[in-house]
Amino acid sequence: MTIYNFAAGPATLPDSVIKQIQDELPSINGSGMSIMEISHRSALFDNIINTAEQDVRDLMHVPENYHVLFFQGGGTGQFAAIPMNLATNHKRIALLDSGHWASRAGDEATNLGYQVDVLASTKDQHYQELPHYDEPISSNQYDYLHITTNNTIEGTAYHKIPQHGDVTLVGDLSSNFMAEEYNVKDFGLIFGGVQKNLGPAGVTLVIVRDDLVKPVKHIPSILNYNLFVKKNSMFNTPPVFNIYATGLVLKWLKDQGGIAEIEKRNKQKASLLYDFLDDSKLFANHIKESDRSLTNIPFTTGDEDLDKQAIQATAEAGLMNLKGHRSVGGLRASLYNAMPLEGVQALVDCLHNFEKQH
Numbered sequence: 641m642t643i644y645n646f647a648a649g650p651a652t653l654p655d656s657v658i659k660q661i662q663d664e665l666p667s668i669n670g671s672g673m674s675i676m677e678i679s680h681r682s683a684l685f686d687n688i689i690n691t692a693e694q695d696v697r698d699l700m701h702v703p704e705n706y707h708v709l710f711f712q713g714g715g716t717g718q719f720a721a722i723p724m725n726l727a728t729n730h731k732r733i734a735l736l737d738s739g740h741w742a743s744r745a746g747d748e749a750t751n752l753g754y755q756v757d758v759l760a761s762t763k764d765q766h767y768q769e770l771p772h773y774d775e776p777i778s779s780n781q782y783d784y785l786h787i788t789t790n791n792t793i794e795g796t797a798y799h800k801i802p803q804h805g806d807v808t809l810v811g812d813l814s815s816n817f818m819a820e821e822y823n824v825k826d827f828g829l830i831f832g833g834v835q836k837n838l839g840p841a842g843v844t845l846v847i848v849r850d851d852l853v854k855p856v857k858h859i860p861s862i863l864n865y866n867l868f869v870k871k872n873s874m875f876n877t878p879p880v881f882n883i884y885a886t887g888l889v890l891k892w893l894k895d896q897g898g899i900a901e902i903e904k905r906n907k908q909k910a911s912l913l914y915d916f917l918d919d920s921k922l923f924a925n926h927i928k929e930s931d932r933s934l935t936n937i938p939f940t941t942g943d944e945d946l947d948k949q950a951i952q953a954t955a956e957a958g959l960m961n962l963k964g965h966r967s968v969g970g971l972r973a974s975l976y977n978a979m980p981l982e983g984v985q986a987l988v989d990c991l992h993n994f995e996k997q998h
């Protein structure tokens with residue numbers, strides 16, 4: 641039986657990448673040493689990290705005046721790093737509260753002593769649509785506006801970035817990084833853990849405009865953008881294996897035709913499931929149509945017990961990790977870049993059968 645993994649992250653990776661890692665694990669580039677044993681100060685690793693950076697630049701058309709940095713600590717680490725590095729002027733941040741992770745980012749900044757103003761929230765709508773704020777947002781008032789481009793738990797996404805006046809825009813792309821096209825130039829900073837679309841957990845990608853990187857006192861070195869720029873992301877020991885594996889996924893993505901092509905496929909995959917759900921008399925997705933995510937699709941029968949049975953039926957068919965997040969319930973299918981169309985078809989077939997039986 642073919643197993644398809646619909647987990648929200650860590651998530652499915654391309655089969656060819658797993659195979660390549662397996663083949664190369666005992667000896668990287670004929671060195672007789674495993675990538676897990678290689679010094680980050682070696683020429684071999686220099687080549688790996690520099691190639692990964694260049695591939696990020698090529699794939700996202702990153703302009704020259706942006707840095708591409710590799711951190712540890714996940715998206716959560718960046719919830720702290722971003723205010724510490726960027727909110728140095730007003731110590732005041734604007735936020736669009738589109739769900740759990742946006743809210744967590746706000747809580748972390750508040751906890752660190754920054755003022756966080758939630759300009760709009762759709763909490764009262766159970767985050768089933770995206771918040772928008774129509775007034776201009778001024779850089780005279782705020783250091784930046786924080787948005788979450790894709791809301792992993794709730795299943796919404798800003799396919800077009802919201803208006804934000806002249807304020808610096810910060811985007812949490814954790815769950816749709818390179819799954820759909822965004823213009824890097826629209827943002828001052830974008831970030832996300834790679835463990836959904838781009839690699840194994842352990843690497844956090846940050847792309848930041850040069851003028852936002854400045855010396856800041858009294859912040860931890862491992863979250864200091866200025867130091868990481870100076871040290872080519874190797875201020876301390878980086879996650880060597882994870883950067884290597886991420887590099888392989890980036891190469892795979894290039895081989896697939898890049899982000900434009902993968903976005904086309906992601907739309908096809910998402911439509912297949914949404915069309916089924918919209919026609920279904922048993923299952924439904926409750927997200928406002930224009931705000932629906934391509935990568936995370938929550939759905940439910942509306943009956944907890946029946947949802948449980950559906951999860952059981954999918955697991956028996958080799959369709960794994962479809963249980964919805966505890967805050968939303970129901971089921972959730974994460975259709976990241978490495979999920980093939982056949983996997984989504986298998987899911988739709990299984991749900992269709994389940995519906996016939998119930």
Ligand SMILES: Cc1ncc(COP(=O)(O)O)c(C=O)c1O
Pocket residue numbers: 649713714715716717741788790791792793812813814815832833
């Ligand atoms: C949108 C979003 N932001 C942030 C995070 C937190 O990331 P991490 O677990 O890498 O700290 C997640 C995790 O799923 C996420 O989905």
